Amino acid sequence: MNGNEPHQKHLALRGIRVLDFTWIHAGPSATRILSDQGAEVIKVESNNALSVVGGPASATARGLGQRHNWNAGKLSISLNMKTPQGIDIARRLVAVSDVVSENFSGRVMPSWGLDYDSIRPINPSIIMLSMSGFGRTGPWKDRVSYGQTLQAWSGFTELTGFPDTDPSGPASAYSDAVGGMAGAQAVLLALMHRARTGRGQWLDVSQFESLTSLLETLVLDMSVNGADAVSTRSGNRLPHGGGGPHGAYRCLGEDRWVAISVFADEEWQAFVDVAGVPEWAADQRFATAESRCRNADALDAFVESWTMQHAAEDVMGMLQAAGVAAGVAQTGADLSRDPQLKARGFFRRVPDHQGEQRTIESAPYKLSRTPGSVTSGAPAFAADMTYVLRELLGMSDDEVEDCAIAGAFD
């Protein structure tokens, strides 16, 4: 890898090096955003964590997919941080990096002498991204969490779902995806700040806070309206009202659904026309957006009596042709054949280290001048030892061998 290839001028982060200790989901998804735009991301991996989700020897097929999806385009080295030589190499890499990233529990980086205060003397303008469940300060700094724990603790679990069933919460680790986006944003902001001021800094990302930021007005509402605040599950209806129909409606076939949202009166009229001007649509209860919202139970039953006669794709097509927002609740299989995602190249096939084609997601934005580039899947475990040790650090054969004998790469 070098910075002089012609295509690299189309990468916004060419020349930026990230020493990446992150693992599992949130951290790697943050640094994948950076590597897509040309940052050289060096994953520091360990023999002790080969089979975790997204690890180099992921135990399941889905874990392998996540390995590629969150680590495409990165480099991999193996360092045994239990040896002084391993720690020494990490410190030398800090000196030649722009960003250090980690999402361990709070005691790990200090135990290696790699917390922000310890590495700043090595590289005063270093930017360090620490991602954790609750942040590295405050009374809960040592609490442990998974994405699902944070979703529960932030209220997302209790608030997501229908009022008359158990809450469901998000289906997956929304917390990790949100933390990953916040981590990437923080690094980009810090890079801009450094470009202007020359100063590096420590980024203390609390995924609990990242999630809480997405509760919209909940905190304001509770602080002003207290017990009268809207604070319970509302299924697929908007908690503060507005229009109707607004929900997922069953269609022909097994577990097939279409989401429909109608707000303005013109949209309602268009919806009624597409549905064949059924008798129920003239009901006074459905005359205005406000009354449709108030009588949503009755309305939903009528709407579903219509959608159930059609395939979900057909409902979407008919309503969209009339200017009404409607879309299939797409499954994994649906997404893989979605003509829109196909036309936009959302799924990309890239070769892994053995030349096998792997499917990954693209960045969900297109930049006209710096479109970014992903040309390979996740690296093989420790695939880039030679480049990193010999070229980047200038270590001699003897030095590398001594470190190997000391177990620094085990």
Added chain:
Amino acid sequence: MTIPDTTSDSDLSLPLSGYRVLDLAGPMGVYCGKLMADMGADVIRVEPPGGDPMREVGPFIDGESGPGRSMYWLHFNTNKRSVTLDTSTPEGAAALRRLALASDVLLETGAPGHMDSIGLGYETLAADSPGLVYASITPFGQTGPYRDFKASDLVAFAMGGYMYVTGWPQTPPTRLWGSQAYHTASNRAYIAILLALFHRGMTGEGQYIDVSMQEAVAATTEHVNTTYNYTGESAVRCGFRHGGQFVATWPCKDGYASITTNTRKAWDDLRAWMDRDGMAGDLMDAEYDDHFVLRGEHSAHIEDLVQRWAMLHTREEITEFGQSNHHPWGPAATADEILPNEQLWGRGYLTTVESEDGGPSMVYPGDPYRLTDCPQPIRRAAPAPGEHNAEVLSGILGFSVDEVVRLIGREQG
């Protein structure tokens, strides 16, 4: 705190101070503008003379709509400025164009082709302002067969593949609390804008950014695409039993608690506690030793036992036991438990803002990240319609007082 009366943003202590953003976004992008404003950008919202329709979105202070009472508006427009312009008049449209050319970033959420149709497309603006970063968020992107399709938050959440898997097998596919498709699109657009601004800082070049809300959601599901692309199976709804009983939430004595048995020790600690309560059944047998057993053929049997046991204990007992043994266990908090949260207050994430005009004080959440070298206070409450007409139209565009009055119909700000 009370908000200091600042009208200039000359200080460069925040990463985006000194950048001007023209925020023409609707609900899909309003959070993106807030994120930039909170990091120091001079974000100017352009509203029609009567005020932005988002001012009519609840919740409202004391449950009553009216000027300054929409907390939706107040939350999503902190630190922004507001001008009112009637862009259907030639003078208003010309002023908007001048404002766009005086900006570093333009953020918009119009349907594909709309901005071109009013003479404010990227190509025409970039011809005069090559450094402009121009970001468009649309439901499905600027290209492709669905480019003209409409989508609300709900519809994009469905089309992005997150809705089908959220909820229980017996419920319809379910949206998340809050308009998370909108906010995910905003989050992704913000990343793209920061990339473009960093590139501009290095090269002086601006560029066009095309964000698809559907793709933003599809890239955020964690498991939907990797499951299908690597196993050929579509992931299904399983409520809060994420990944089987391995990472799961359970009904307990006073609500719900998240009990993740991600390690052998977590599983051993759980079944030993159940055993002490006399509720472990046969789970202490060696055939249940591997914590991956929770994903296997015995999962229904184990679920039944764990479920009966969990009802004996409160969220606090479960959390206390789990955390003191370093397991990621915690309560499902209810909405009224967020505001008093000691960690959010302890880190200064929540801020009480006193009203300046006799209204109630209000607690605002902070930003999704903490930059320790860049303090991020709320510098300015969400603006009233046209609050900054004079300072923007005169101060930035150089209109005379007479011209401002003529443009906005009456003197304001």
